[in-house]
Amino acid sequence: MEILLDPNLWIAFAMLTALEIVLGIDNIIFISILVGRLPPHLRDKARRLGLGFAMVSRLLLLLPLRVVRGLTATVSSLTGQATSGPARSARAVADHRALVVRVAPRP
Numbered sequence: 001m002e003i004l005l006d007p008n009l010w011i012a013f014a015m016l017t018a019l020e021i022v023l024g025i026d027n028i029i030f031i032s033i034l035v036g037r038l039p040p041h042l043r044d045k046a047r048r049l050g051l052g053f054a055m056v057s058r059l060l061l062l063l064p065l066r067v068v069r070g071l072t073a074t075v076s077s078l079t080g081q082a083t084s085g086p087a088r089s090a091r092a093v094a095d096h097r098a099l100v101v102r103v104a105p106r107p
Contacts, residue, residue: 020058027054 003009031050035043 023058024054027051 028051031047031054035046035050038046
């Protein structure tokens with residue numbers, strides 16, 4: 001029960017709630033714009049389907065968080081040595097840059 005008294009938990013919860021509200025409003029606006037192009041007899045069905053898919057996809061995207069929360073092993077380098085702190089951050093930046101170079105289109 002002590003975890004419920006942690007102010008960091010409440011701040012994170014408030015931020016997550018605000019983000020979900022903003023994204024929900026964004027979904028409603030986007031779906032309304034797209035539904036406006038449909039014939040009138042299909043608009044209600046399309047609006048319900050769009051909002052339903054948005055809700056289901058958001059819930060499905062939250063499921064992998066359970067897996068991520070359970071990760072406790074350290075990130076290992078290619079040589080098998082564990083890295084931590086600034087070395088881990090530098091390695092993450094280097095990995096990201098290498099991925100961008102590989103994926104970027106070539107002229």
